[in-house]
Amino acid sequence: MRIATRTSSILLAAAVLATACPGRSGPTDTTKPGPGDLPANSDPLAPVSPAAVRDAIAKLTAKHGASHTAAIQAGVEQAASLWRASDGDFAAFCVEHYLATPAARDALFGKLQGTVEQIRGHVLELGRTVRWGTEVEDGPMQPIDQLLATYDIGAHVVDDLFTSKVAFAILLNFPRATLAQKIKDGPGWNRRTWAEVRLTGIVDTRVPGELAGAASAAEAAADQYIAGYNLWMHHVLGEDGKRRFPSGKRLISHWNLRDELKANYADADGLAKQRTIAKVMERIVTQTIPKAVINNPRLDWDPVTNQVTAAAEIEADAPKDRTATPSDEREPDMRFETVLGHFRAAKAIDRFSPIAPTRMARAFDSAELSEERVRGMLVEILESPLAAEAAREMERRLGRKLEPHDLWYEFGAGGTAEAELDAITRKRYPTAEAFAKDLPRILRDLGFTAARATYLADHIAVDPSRGAGHAMGAERRGDKAHLRTRVEAGGMDYKGYNIAVHELGHNVEQTFSLYDVDYTLLAGVPNTAFTEALAFLFQARDLELLGRPKPGGEADRLRVLDAFWNTREIAGSALVEIDVWHWLYDHPEATAAELREATVKIARDVWDRFYAPTLGGKGTTSLLGIYSHTIASPLYLFNYVVGHLIAFQIEEHVEGKDKATFANEFERVCRLGNILPDLWMQQATGKPVSSQPLLGATARALAR
Ligand SMILES: [Zn+2]
DSSP states (O other): OOBOOOHHHHHHHHHHHOOOOTTOOOTTOTTSOOGGGSOTTOOTTOBOOHHHHHHHHHHHHHHHOGGGHHHHHHHHHHHHTTOBGGGOOHHHHHHHHOOOSHHHHHHHHHHHHHHHHHHHHHHHHHHHHHTHHHHBOOSSOOHHHHHHHTOOTTTTHHHHHHHTTHHHHHHHHSOOOOHHHHHHHGGGOOHHHHHHHHHHHHTSOOOOHHHHHHHHHHHHHHHHHHHTOEEEGGGBBOTTSOBOSOTTOEEETTHHHHHHHHHGGGSTTHHHHHHHHHHHHHHHHTTOSBGGGTTOTTEEEETTTTEEEEOSSOOTTOOTTOOOSOOOOBOOSHHHHHHHHHHHHHHHHHTTOTTSOSHHHHHHHHHTSOHHHHHHHHHHHHHOTHHHHHHHHHHHHHTSOOOGGGGGOOOOOOOOOHHHHHHHHHHHOSSHHHHHHHHHHHHHHHTOOHHHHHHHHHTEEEEEBSSSEEEEOOSSBTBOEEEEEOOBTTBOOHHHHHHHHHHHHHHHHHHHHHHSSSOGGGOSOSSHHHHHHHHHHHHTTHHHHTTOOOOOHHHHHHHHHHHHHHHHHHHHHHHHHHHHHHHHHHOTTOOHHHHHHHHHHHHHHHIIIIIHHHHOOTTTOOGGGOOTHHHHSTTOTHHHHHHHHHHHHHHHHHTTOOHHHHHHHHHHHHTTOSSOHHHHHHHHHSSOSOSHHHHHHHHHHHHO
16 A cells, blocks of 8 residues: 655655756855856866865864864764855854754754754645645545646755755764664664764755756656556467457556456466466567557557567557557667666766765665665575475466466465445445544554544544545644545445555554654654555454454465565566666666666576576576566665565564554554664564564465
């Protein structure tokens, strides 16, 4: 389920993504030089001169004494790393804003923590306001609502912190840390130090507007490329030349192709369809797909022979601009040109991101797990001998040998009687308001005390949602978390109820981790995987909250096997992507064709090593390169794997506990706040993030 973006992450991301308004200056910008103060040919992005840094250190040492030299040097160097010569007199700024005494720094910390909470909180509220019309079911949508929804109130917050020089006062007085330092020293830090590191983390990167704009443009181009990448399946012929998909079925790569493949397990003619889809995926990754057949129902295509012919019948909603002339000319590596677009934009930004100077470093930095840790967990999942056991059970169930496309096999959901449950939830929740009224009872039934249940319900507003539902936390104390839930005219159906309970889990986490955390700079959880795992704990109890028995036995066993197989599937694709980006940084001048060749080779190597032993296809399949994420938002895939692991680890921690203990533990772990993932998990469950809970649950499921 989607969780609305937290403003904290907007603020952090803004440094990298926001388009700046070049030339804007702060309102009380006393140290900024006038137009005549800089030589006409000077580079406005030039860093501060070493002489100015030495000058600042000397003046501050003279002012505060030699015993402060080490602290002065650290603060000055942090501020200098992002100061530009065009920002003005560096030494004068440092002399005015460097604070030497603990009391003065405490006061500054308190003021900044309160201010950041207000900025984040109000930016979030304004964002909620401008998107109200598109998100909340509140009468017919107006054309203006679409425009308001794109109005990004927080886009320039980080830029403005630099323009106003607030960012430099932060960097001058509080410690900044790289991921490696957080991992090495973080376990010994107290909560206040963590809060200070979160404060400097808001302003640890300062990307020039035009480069941030170029990165956004690369993302927009990639989104557009993927959004138009549809296959009209009625016109995709099977390996025997037969037409198996219904007219009008249009599938976007890779999501719809994969979901169709999964759905085909329930189809009598499914195997032939699945082989066709796998072949289509291969053609896309290797870029041997004919360019003319992409998003084009005017042409028939046989992906095995690659033969293209004019279609006899064409769907009414066919795109107007597509050719009807058959051509087997391949797609000219656009897929990899798109990846190169991200790479070039990232390379340009690298030198402005001193603490994470590559796109890869920034990806692991934002997950706050080292690449080594992530890679270790991916390989652990991939190397587990449980895969062979799971594959044997799959073969028994399918009654055939496995094939490469069984990468997407589903062990099957529980099969609850949804119609019966729909009747119950529709009656109980005719409106969103009825669900809101029931919140205290739901929370008491989950194990919270009456007082805590009332407290939580008082901090959560329920709105009827236009979409499937989402949770939007508050960012400042005094504001409420919002639960968006979809209620049809006849009342809330079971699916909607199931989602609403999930979103309630988010809202409860959001409330505890904002209102009951010791420092608001530590509000939240380490990353979205954690809040998803916590929301899932609520969702898994939804039937009990309706007074129904907890699903157990076979349904639960299959759920675990599904999670294992699915995690293992993404782990391979994530590993391929990380290796591809290493290759890119090693070959910065690569052409799109060279990148394609490297990607296909890496995908085949990973396949041969980890998948071919159970699924076959050795040396031929590059299915691990199909994920659209790798094209649209690179280096995010590994987060899904880590998310699955975290969910199992937290679930294992509360499993079998009585309700009151469950509620107490839920509150306790939420109050840990936004610290390093491994530290959070250590303090929550006694161990760092680990693949063992998922592997353990899988071993038990296979043994049953
Ligand atoms: Zn969610």
